[in-house]
Structure formats: C-alpha cells, structure tokens
Amino acid sequence: MRTVQRRIGAAWSRPRAAGADGPRLRDGALLTAVAAVSVLEGFVRPDLDWPLVTVVVTLAILPVLLWRRTRPLPVVAAMTTATSAFALAHRLAGFEPNALVTTFVFLTAPYALFRWGSGRDRIVGAVIVAAGLLTSSFLGSDPIADTAAGVAFMGGACLLGALRRERVESRARRIDSVRAREREALARDLHDTVAHHVSAIVIRAQVAGADPQDTARVAESLRVIETEAQAVLADMRSLVRTLRAPADYAPTAGLDELARLAEPGPPRVAVRIDAPADLPSVVTTTLFRIAQEGVTNARRHSRGATGIDVEVAVDDEEARVEVRDNGAPGRADQGGGHGLQGMSERAALLGGTVAAGPDPAGGWTLRASLPLGGRA
Numbered sequence: 001m002r003t004v005q006r007r008i009g010a011a012w013s014r015p016r017a018a019g020a021d022g023p024r025l026r027d028g029a030l031l032t033a034v035a036a037v038s039v040l041e042g043f044v045r046p047d048l049d050w051p052l053v054t055v056v057v058t059l060a061i062l063p064v065l066l067w068r069r070t071r072p073l074p075v076v077a078a079m080t081t082a083t084s085a086f087a088l089a090h091r092l093a094g095f096e097p098n099a100l101v102t103t104f105v106f107l108t109a110p111y112a113l114f115r116w117g118s119g120r121d122r123i124v125g126a127v128i129v130a131a132g133l134l135t136s137s138f139l140g141s142d143p144i145a146d147t148a149a150g151v152a153f154m155g156g157a158c159l160l161g162a163l164r165r166e167r168v169e170s171r172a173r174r175i176d177s178v179r180a181r182e183r184e185a186l187a188r189d190l191h192d193t194v195a196h197h198v199s200a201i202v203i204r205a206q207v208a209g210a211d212p213q214d215t216a217r218v219a220e221s222l223r224v225i226e227t228e229a230q231a232v233l234a235d236m237r238s239l240v241r242t243l244r245a246p247a248d249y250a251p252t253a254g255l256d257e258l259a260r261l262a263e264p265g266p267p268r269v270a271v272r273i274d275a276p277a278d279l280p281s282v283v284t285t286t287l288f289r290i291a292q293e294g295v296t297n298a299r300r301h302s303r304g305a306t307g308i309d310v311e312v313a314v315d316d317e318e319a320r321v322e323v324r325d326n327g328a329p330g331r332a333d334q335g336g337g338h339g340l341q342g343m344s345e346r347a348a349l350l351g352g353t354v355a356a357g358p359d360p361a362g363g364w365t366l367r368a369s370l371p372l373g374g375r376a
Contacts, residue, residue, distance in 0.1 A: 014119030017165050018172075023066040031062050031105075038062075038102045049095040057086050058100050065105065068112035073121040073128075079109050080132035091139045107157040114161030129154055199299040200228045200263075207266060224263075254284035258291050261310060267325070268307045269295055275314040283370055286350060287312055287321050290343045294323030294356075294366040297340075302327030302364055316372070318352075323366040324359060343368065 042048065042055035061082050068075045083106070087097040113125040133154055137146035201224075208221035255273055262271040271291075291310050298308045305327025313320050343366075344354045352370035359365040 010119075012119045012123060014122075016118045016121070017116045017169070019168075020069040020116040022070050027066050031065060034102050034105050035059055035062055038100050041100050041102060045100075048098060048100075049090070049093075054086075054098070054100060057082065058103060061106065065108060068109050069116045072109070072113040072115075072117040073125050076109050076113050076125045077128050079106055080128050084132045084135045087136045087139045096141055097136065097139055104153075107153060110154055111157040111161040114158045115165050116161075126158070129158070198228075199296050201225050203266065203299055204228070253288045254281060255279070255288070255312070258284075258288040258310070258312065261291060261295055265307075267299065267302075267305045267327075269310065270307065271310045271312075273312045275312050275319065279314065279319065279372075283319055283350065283372070286346050286352075286370060287319060287368075289346060290354065290366070290368045291321050291323060293340075293343050294321075297356075297366070298323060298325040298327070298364060304328055305363070314372070318372055319370045321368050324363055326363045328363075 038055055038058045042051045042058075045051065048054050061079055064075050064078050083099070083103075086099075090097040110125070110129055113129075114122055117125060133147065133150040137143045137150055140146040204221040204224045208218045208225075212218060255275060255277075259271055259273060261269055263269050291312070295308055295310065298305060302325045305325040308323065308325045311320075311322045311324075340354070340356060347354045347368050347370060350370050352368060354366070354368040356364070356366040
C-alpha cells in the first residue's frame with residue numbers, strides 16, 4: 001500500500017517538461033488553415049444539423065489550442081467542457097451529436113497534456129478527459145461504439161504524448177550521462193597533466209636551490225621550469241575550452257607525446273617504444289596517460305631515484321606499458337590516490353589491468369596491459 005502511495009505521490013509531484021513555450025508562428029498558421037477548412041466543411045456537408053453553429057463553436061475553440069503547451073490543463077478543461085456542452089445541446093434538441101472532421105485537431109490538447117504537463121496536470125486532466133469522453137459517448141446513439149472510438153483516439157493521443165516525453169527525457173539523460181563521463185575523464189586529464197608538469201617544476205626548483213652558486217645548473221633549471229609552466233598553462237587552457245563544449249571532447253595525446261616524456265632530469269627519464277603507428281587512438285591515449293602518471297608518481301614519491309625507465313611494447317594480443325624507477329618507495333601507499341585509481345579505471349574501460357608496487361630488484365614498478373583483441 002505504501003509503495004502504491006509513493007508512486008502516486010511521485011506521479012503527482014512530477015514537474016512540467018522542459019522546453020514548453022507559448023504560441024508559435026506555425027501554430028497560428030496551422031489554426032488559420034484549420035479554420036478555413038472548417039468553414040468550407042460546414043458549407044459542403046449536408047449531414048450537419050446545425051452547420052453554422054457547428055462552425056462557430058469550432059472556430060471559438062480553436063484559439064485555445066495556441067496555449068496547449070504552456071497551459072495544457074486549462075486547455076483540456078476548456079475543450080472538453082465546450083465539446084461536451086455542444087453534444088448535450090444536440091441531444092436536448094433531439095439531434096444526433098455531430099461535429100466537423102477538422103475537430104481532430106483537438107487531439108493535440110490531450111497530446112500536449114501528457115507531453116508537457118506536470119504530474120498534477122496529467123492526473124487531473126486524465127479525469128477530465130475521461131469524464132468528457134463518457135459524457136459524449138452516453139449522449140450518442142451507440143454508447144459502446146462511441147466509447148471505443150473515443151478511447152482509441154483520446155487514449156492514443158495521450159499515449160503518444162507520454163511516449164514522446166519519455167523519449168526526449170531519456171535522450172537528455174543519456175546526453176547528461178555522456179557529458180558527466182567526459183567531465184570525469186577531463187578531471188583525470190587535468191590531474192595527470194598538472195601533476196606531471198608541477199612535479200617537474202618542483203624538482204627543478206629543488207635542484208636550483210641545492211647549489212645557487214652553480215649558475216649553469218640554475219639557468220638550466222629555470223629554463224625547464226619555464227617550459228613546464230608554459231606547457232601546463234597550454235594544457236589547462238585546452239581542457240577549459242573542452243569543458244565549455246564537452247560534446248566535442250576527443251583525447252588526442254598519443255605515442256608522440258609519450259616519447260616526449262623523456263628528459264635528462266634529474267631524475268633522468270628514458271623512453272623506449274616498440275609499437276606500430278596504426279594503434280587505435282584510444283589505446284595510444286591511454287598508454288600516454290598511464291605513462292605520464294607513472295613518471296609523475298616516480299618523481300613525487302620515490303626517494304633517491306636517479307633514473308626512470310618507460311617501456312612500451314605491443315604484440316598481436318595486447319599493448320603493455322611499464323614505468324620503473326631505481327629509488328626507494330617514499331611510503332607504503334605510494335600511488336594509491338586519485339592517480340592510480342584513474343589509471344585503473346582508464347585501463348578497465350578497455351578491458352585492461354594496472355598493477356603497481358615495489359620491484360624485487362629495487363625501486364617501484366608500474367605495469368599496465370591493454371588487450372587489442374588480436375590485430376591482423
């Protein structure tokens with residue numbers, strides 16, 4: 001019982017659909033065309049008992065449809081009241097209720113109710129539509145057939161409106177989900193990029209501060225610091241531009257960027273790549289980000305490291321990247337933060353794995369493998 005009450009409460013409190021706006025130019029053009037056809041139909045149909053009155057009533061109801069998106073419940077209430085009252089007037093006068101064929105345009109009102117209306121509008125409007133349908137059917141000569149026809153047309157219009165709304169909202173949710181994943185990937189890229197460059201800047205600053213009298217080393221360190229700072233600023237600008245247009249996000253870093261991780265140091269970074277040039281871009285991007293994060297972690301956490309080796313190897317089955325340093329681990333949880341988690345998630349998206357830990361031969365080693373599914 002509580003479950004039913006919760007569902008009813010959720011349905012009642014559902015907000016209006018986004019995007020509903022007031023009368024549009026095309027609405028006016030459509031209703032003008034319908035009005036012209038209604039006048040013509042009223043003069044050529046011999047089966048109408050009240051042709052002039054029928055045309056006038058139809059023309060009086062048509063303008064209400066202009067606000068069917070922004071005010072669906074009042075529009076449905078007005079339309080249902082008018083059509084039911086007109087059918088009652090026919091019956092009281094001894095005539096069979098009849099209407100113009102052009103009144104099929106009135107079905108846009110229940111459609112709009114379920115397409116744009118809030119939960120309260122839908123529930124109240126459904127009751128009004130059902131009451132109007134039963135009233136009109138009861139006043140007809142064949143209540144069962146009239147009810148079946150009314151359910152088919154009115155129910156079909158309501159169903160189409162509801163299905164259209166669900167489709168639009170489902171698509172919006174998918175887009176939001178994609179954008180959220182893209183922003184998460186961008187956050188990882190931002191972490192990887194900034195951490196990599198800032199680590200290099202810190203190390204170079206430490207080198208320069210260790211012996212301020214060594215002008216050659218200080219000058220070289222300042223040059224590297226300037227280069228790294230410019231690179232991180234450029235990367236951040238690129239990521240900010242991407243955040244402003246998330247749908248256009250496409251990682252571009254690859255093996256060329258990975259090769260540029262090499263530098264004389266300290267600590268020295270050596271890169272060796274044994275991979276074909278036709279690897280999928282998503283694989284090369286992932287290899288680069290993992291290698292970049294591995295180098296950054298080695299610089300940040302390894303104690304006394306003088307060298308960092310990066311190796312990339314590819315065969316028919318998988319692509320592998322390995323980052324090793326020859327220092328002592330700084331602490332037991334080295335690499336256990338957002339960086340390693342981000343690398344693991346990146347690799348897992350491609351069905352790969354990432355492992356990091358102390359190497360028996362000394363130092364710290366990061367290994368990752370990405371399956372290729374068998375390359376030709």
